[in-house]
Amino acid sequence: xxxxxxxxxxxxxxxxxxxxxxxxxxxxxxxxxxxxxxxxxxxxxxxxxxxxxxxxxxxxxxxxxxxxxxxxxxxxxxxxxxxxxxxxxxxxxxxxxxxxxxxxxxxxxxxxxxxxxxxxxxxxxxxxxxxxxxxxxxxxxxxxxxxxxxxxxxxxxxxxxxxxxxxxxxxxxxxxxxxxxxxxxxxxxxxxxxxxxxxxxxxxxxxxxxxxxxxxxxxxxxxxxxxxxxxxxxxxxxxxxxxxxxxxxxxxxxx
Amino acid sequence: xxxxxxxxxxxxxxxxxxxxxxxxxxxxxxxxxxxxxxxxxxxxxxxxxxxxxxxxxxxxxxxxxxxxxxxxxxxxxxxxxxxxxxxxxxxxxxxxxxxxxxxxxxxxxxxxxxxxxxxxxxxxxxxxxxxxxxxxxxxxxxxxxxxxxxxxxxxxxxxxxxxxxxxxxxxxxxxxxxxxxxxxxxxxxxxxxxxxxxxxxxxxxxxxxxxxxxxxxxxxxxxxxxxxxxxxxxxxxxxxxxxxxxxxxxxxxxxxx
Numbered sequence: 001x002x003x004x005x006x007x008x009x010x011x012x013x014x015x016x017x018x019x020x021x022x023x024x025x026x027x028x029x030x031x032x033x034x035x036x037x038x039x040x041x042x043x044x045x046x047x048x049x050x051x052x053x054x055x056x057x058x059x060x061x062x063x064x065x066x067x068x069x070x071x072x073x074x075x076x077x078x079x080x081x082x083x084x085x086x087x088x089x090x091x092x093x094x095x096x097x098x099x100x101x102x103x104x105x106x107x108x109x110x111x112x113x114x115x116x117x118x119x120x121x122x123x124x125x126x127x128x129x130x131x132x133x134x135x136x137x138x139x140x141x142x143x144x145x146x147x148x149x150x151x152x153x154x155x156x157x158x159x160x161x162x163x164x165x166x167x168x169x170x171x172x173x174x175x176x177x178x179x180x181x182x183x184x185x186x187x188x189x190x191x192x193x194x195x196x197x198x199x200x201x202x203x204x205x206x207x208x209x210x211x212x213x214x215x216x217x218x219x220x221x222x223x224x225x226x227x228x229x230x231x232x233x234x235x236x237x238x239x240x241x242x243x244x245x246x247x248x249x250x251x252x253x254x255x
Numbered sequence: 256x257x258x259x260x261x262x263x264x265x266x267x268x269x270x271x272x273x274x275x276x277x278x279x280x281x282x283x284x285x286x287x288x289x290x291x292x293x294x295x296x297x298x299x300x301x302x303x304x305x306x307x308x309x310x311x312x313x314x315x316x317x318x319x320x321x322x323x324x325x326x327x328x329x330x331x332x333x334x335x336x337x338x339x340x341x342x343x344x345x346x347x348x349x350x351x352x353x354x355x356x357x358x359x360x361x362x363x364x365x366x367x368x369x370x371x372x373x374x375x376x377x378x379x380x381x382x383x384x385x386x387x388x389x390x391x392x393x394x395x396x397x398x399x400x401x402x403x404x405x406x407x408x409x410x411x412x413x414x415x416x417x418x419x420x421x422x423x424x425x426x427x428x429x430x431x432x433x434x435x436x437x438x439x440x441x442x443x444x445x446x447x448x449x450x451x452x453x454x455x456x457x458x459x460x461x462x463x464x465x466x467x468x469x470x471x472x473x474x475x476x477x478x479x480x481x482x483x484x485x486x487x488x489x490x491x492x493x494x495x496x497x498x499x500x501x502x503x504x505x506x507x508x509x510x511x512x
Contacts, residue, residue: 057412079414086405094427094503106423107415135503155413163405 006035006074006191007056007159011065014051025051029065029219031210035074035158038185038192042202042248043212049195052212053161056193057082069159076158080108083152083190085162089144091136097147098123098132104155115154122150125187127180142173146180153188160192167196175233178204182231203244204231211251220251295474300481303474308463310482316459318486320376320448324383325490328440331384332391333433340399340425357389361447365454379451379459386447387440391433398432399425434498441494445487 013027026048033039041049054060055067058078070076083104091100098119105115123132126146128139136144145165152160165181166174178201185192196202202209203225210222225244227235235241277297283289284296291299304310335353339346361382372378402425410420452461460479467475 054408057408059408059411082412084409084412086409088403088405090403090406090409092424092427094430103423104409104413107410107413107419161412 004073005032006037006070006076007031007033008068009052009065010067012052012055012062012067013064014048014055014060014062024216024218026055026212027216027218029210029212031219031222033191033193033208035191036189037207038182038194038205039208039210040194040196040202040206041210041212042196042199044197044214044252046217047212047214048217049212050163051217053163053193053195056159057084057161074158080155081158083155083157083160085145085148085152085160085165087164087167089136089141089148091144091147091151093136096133096135097128097139100136100147101151101154103151108155110155118156119150119154122153123147126150126184140173141169142177145169145177149181149184153190158191160190162192162194164196165194166201167198174198174201179231179233181205182229186229199245199248200236202248203227203241204236209244209248211248213252223247292471292473295477299474300477303472303478306472306475308467308475310478313458313460313463313479314482314486316376317448317452317461317483318489320379320383320451320459321444321486321490323376323380324447325387325440325444327380327384328388328391328444329437332388332436332440333395336392336395336399339396346396353389353392361385362450362454365451368451369455374455374457379448379456382451382454383444383447386450387443390439390443391436394432394436394439395429398429401428401432430502434494434502437494438491438498441487441491444490445483449483 009029009031012029014025015022016025029048029052031039041052043049051060055062056069069078070081091097092103095103098116101119101123102112102115105112105119120132123129126149128143128146128150131139131143131147136147139147148165152162166177169177181192181194182205194202194205206225207229208222208224211220212218213220227238227240280294281296281298284294295303335349339350364385365378365382368378368381372381402420406424407420410424448459449461452459453465456462460483464476464479467473467479
C-alpha cells in the first residue's frame with residue numbers, strides 16, 4: 001500500500017440490525033483512491049454501494065476496518081470538503097436556482113458575496129448560464145441535475161460523492177450528462193466517487209472501477225479503466241471497452 | 256389601464272358566473288311569482304340594508320368572531336405542530352388527546368361554553384377556534400415531516416444544525432401544507448361563529464337571522480347570509496394573497512383558488 005493515497009478504505013464492513021437480526025450491508029471493501037480520480041462503484045441494488053458512500057460522507061459509522069480520507073499533502077476537513085449529488089436533484093422548489101446552489105455555502109456560513117459569484121461561475125460551467133433566477137420547476141430533469149452538481153461544488157469541496165445521479169434520467173439525456181460530467185470533472189479537478197448500477201456508465205466514466213456484489217454484500221474486485229481521456233461515445237464500441245464490461249458482468253455472475 | 260385590462264381578462268369568467276347566478280335568481284323569483292317570504296329577489300335582498308337592523312355593528316361582531324377564532328386557530332395550530340415536530344414525546348402524548356377531543360361535537364358544548372364564558376364575543380370565538388384549529392394542526396404537522404431523507408443527508412454531510420434544517424428546509428417546505436389547512440379552516444371558522452350565535456348571543460348576523468325569522472323577513476335573512484358569506488370570502492382572499500406571497504416556485508398554485 002502506498003501512503004499518499006487521498007482516500008484509503010481497508011477491510012471496511014458494516015452491519016445493519018433489523019428486528020433483532022444482523023445482516024451484512026458491506027464487507028471487505030478495500031480501495032485506494034488518488035486525489036483527482038473518478039472512481040465508479042458499480043453493482044446491483046442491495047450490494048451496499050450507497051452504504052459505502054454514506055460511510056465516506058461521515059453519515060454512517062462503520063463496524064470494522066479503517067477509513068482514512070486526506071492526510072499528508074492534502075488535508076481533508078470532513079465538514080466542508082464533501083459535496084453530494086443524489087438520484088433526485090433535491091432542489092428546494094421555493095428557491096431560485098442560484099439560491100439552491102448557495103445552500104451549502106449558507107449552511108457552512110461562508111461569506112455570501114464571493115459564494116454568489118462562485119455560484120454564477122459554476123452555473124455557467126454546468127451549462128445553466130441565464131437560469132440563475134429560474135425556479136426548479138422551470139427546468140428539465142437533466143438541467144435540475146446540472147444545478148445539483150453546481151450545488152455540490154459551490155463550497156469548493158475536495159470530494160464529490162454521487163449516488164446514481166443520472167439514474168432517473170432518460171437514456172439519451174443520461175449519455176449527454178455522462179459527457180458533461182467528464183467535462184466538469186476535467187475542469188474542476190475534483191475527486192469524484194460515482195455510484196451506479198449502469199455497467200456501461202461505470203466503465204465509460206471511471207478512471208478506476210470497483211465492483212460490488214450482493215448477497216452477501218462485498219467488494220468483488222477493482223481495477224483501472226485504461227482508456228484515454230477525453231472519452232468519446234465511439235469508445236463504447238471499442239474492443240477494450242467491451243472487455244471491461246464483460247469483466248464486470250462476469251464478476252456479477254451474469255455471464 | 257393595461258393592468259386593469261389584464262385583471263379584467265383574468266377574472267372576467269369568475270365575475271361573469273357570479274353575475275349570471277344572481278341574474279338567474281332574479282328571473283326565477285320574478286317569473287315564477289315566488290312569494291317574498293319564501294325567496295326574495297336579489298334586489299329585495301339588497302334593499303333590506305335600509306331596514307333598521309344595525310347591519311354595520313352586527314357584521315362587525317360576526318367578523319370579529321370569525322377572524323378572532325381563525326387567528327387563534329392559526330397561532331395554536333401552527334405553534335403546536337412546531338412544538339410536536341421538535342418533541343416526539345409531547346407529540347405522542349398530546350396528539351391522541353387532541354384528536355379524540357376534536358370528535359366532541361362542539362355544537363353540543365355550546366351551552367356549557369356559555370356557562371363558562373357567559374354571553375358575548377368570547378364564547379363564539381372559542382367555538383370558531385375549536386372547530387377550525389385541527390385541520391391547521393394536521394396539515395402543518397404533515398408538512399413539517401415531509402422532508403426527503405437524502406436532503407437531510409446532504410445537510411448533515413455539511414454538519415448542518417437541526418435549526419438550519421428547520422429554518423431552511425422544513426419550515427419553508429411546509430408552507431404549502433399550512434396554507435391548504437388554512438383554506439379549509441376558513442369555512443369551518445365561519446360555520447363555528449354562526450353556530451355559536453345561534454346557540455346564544457345578543458348580537459351578530461347569526462343572532463339577527465333568528466330575530467328576523469320570527470317576522471318572516473326573509474329578505475333580511477338572505478342579506479345576513481350574504482354578509483356572512485362576504486366576511487368568509489374576505490378572509491379567504493386574505494389567505495389566498497398571503498399564500499401567493501409566501502409560497503413561491505410552486506407551479507401547482509398557478510390559477511388555483
